[in-house]
Amino acid sequence: MQLIYEQSVPGRRGVKLPASDVPAAPALPTPLLRKEAAGLAEVSELDLVRHFTNLSRRNFSVDTNFYPLGSCTMKYNAKVLENSAALFATFHPMTALLPGGVDFCQGTLGMLHDLGLLLAEITGMDEVTTQPLAGAHGEMTGIMLIAAYHAAKGNRAKKKYVVVPDSSHGTNPASAAIAGYEIITVPTAPYGDMDLELFKKAMTDEVAAVMMTCPNTLGLFNPHIKEISDIAHSHDALMYYDGANLNAIMGKVKPGDVGFDVIHVNLHKTFGTPHGGGGPGSGPVGVKKALIPFLPQPRIVKDAAGILQLETTNPGTIGRTANFFGNFGVMAKAYAYIIMLGGKGLIRVSEQAVLNANYIKERLKPYYDLPYDMTCMHECVFSASKQLAHGVHAIDIAKFLIDRGYHPPTVYFPMIVKEAIMIEPTETESKATMDAFIEVMIEAAKTAESNPQALLDAPLTMPISRLDETKAAREQNVCCAW
Amino acid sequence: MSMYFTKEHEWVKVEGNLGTVGISDHAAHELGDITFVELPKIGAVVKQFGVLGSIESVKAASDIFAPLSGNVVKVNDALELAPEAVNESAEGAGWMAQIEIANESELKNLMNQEQYNDYLKTL
Structure with missing residues (x-):
């Protein structure tokens, strides 16, 4: 092509304009003119x-094919949600910031304020800022809030470390490092979660925060989570919840109830808005009361008369983290999603997501090694170690799936599982779709034994066949060629 | 000259007060095709098991940990243009840095070749 x-x-030309029959306007000043054509x-x-x-x-998207990309929650995005964002499209994003402007946008501010309340209810937090523009931006905001909390107590220099499990999303230690913390990584125990004894050893009064994903990237809910947060709090370390896997627990557990102090939510994952090129994302951050004084400004607050106002004068704030209150269109869609499903609907979302993941896990278990063999939450992690005996790696199975019309699952993550294949079907897929996928995965496992070369050669049906990923990573020459 | 290993699969060859550091053949094989090695700066002070640099492959990015405390006195610049040297010869031409050893007694926290081979069998 x-x-x-x-x-x-x-x-x-696409359109040829007729010759002008009105006098030409004076030419623009020379400094404003292009030096060469566009x-x-x-x-x-x-x-x-x-x-x-x-x-x-x-294009390959969730609108065209099954997309079981673990840790990404690639659920179907209901088209009706696009309408909710379109309702606001004509509204100027600067309005609220003009003198007296808030009087003209009680509706838009109200949507943001109410979305914050809904997310606070779902996560068990006291207040939510909608400013962060994506998950990692939410992490950065959350860690800055934690740093501000410790600084206000005079402990900024003393609190040097952030503890993360080795199964965490790579963005967790990256966000903490960017905020100036040193990282302590705690290994995973054979039961699939952060090793409790090693965690206890890692905890000192110099730890500022513990960042966790729960359920974690093995799709397992940590049974010791309350004990972990109690230990963290005994050292005045705050608990950070990475909300990437929130889709598994809505209406079942509120992170705030088990001791988390700060959370980011990925609206583009859990709350049904597009992502992965269709984005942008949105990563609202919720906090417990003790951290409210540090929230980004302007903060939307209700005055005594019930009118929404913008608070801009709080001296403790970490400052503004995004323009225009964040990615507003994404929030409009997420708000509509929550209202549309309601509390009972969101509970069913999580129940169905967990049921679907367990269905795939049980059906593929005879064919693929399952290193942590227990009931999973919204995703399950296999290892291609059985196939490796025939010279077939996880990547070869991924390429084979492309030929069969499936987006491959996440491979080689989490890093603690050798040849990892991480499958997250989400709640929006039917049993028929999952059965068809399972059959292809079984076919891949059988082909690995009978004809491994067929997997090594895949994909064969795409415009281009197997790419040289090593060359692409080593020679990053991405200049425009025209 | 003897070679010592960490549980994180780094090796160090000790010659006098200098320790040459790299990742083990096992680690290079597990990582797959290596695409980038971030080396420490000459003069950097590292502590035992602290971060020395990082390494990226088509599969993953990982930290490289210092097997011993000390000053970095030399780095293998060739890896910047040819990271594949680590895949070809992880325990030879794919070395990463040379450290002036601060505390030789730290060697007791490392494994010798035989112990490391036994350790690999447990993984």
């Missing part, structure tokens, strides 16, 4: 339509 630039023919492709309207329509047909 040619690039649009390769289709360019000098002088070709370098756009010159194509007809039909060339353009065909080009982008054909490109879009090569």
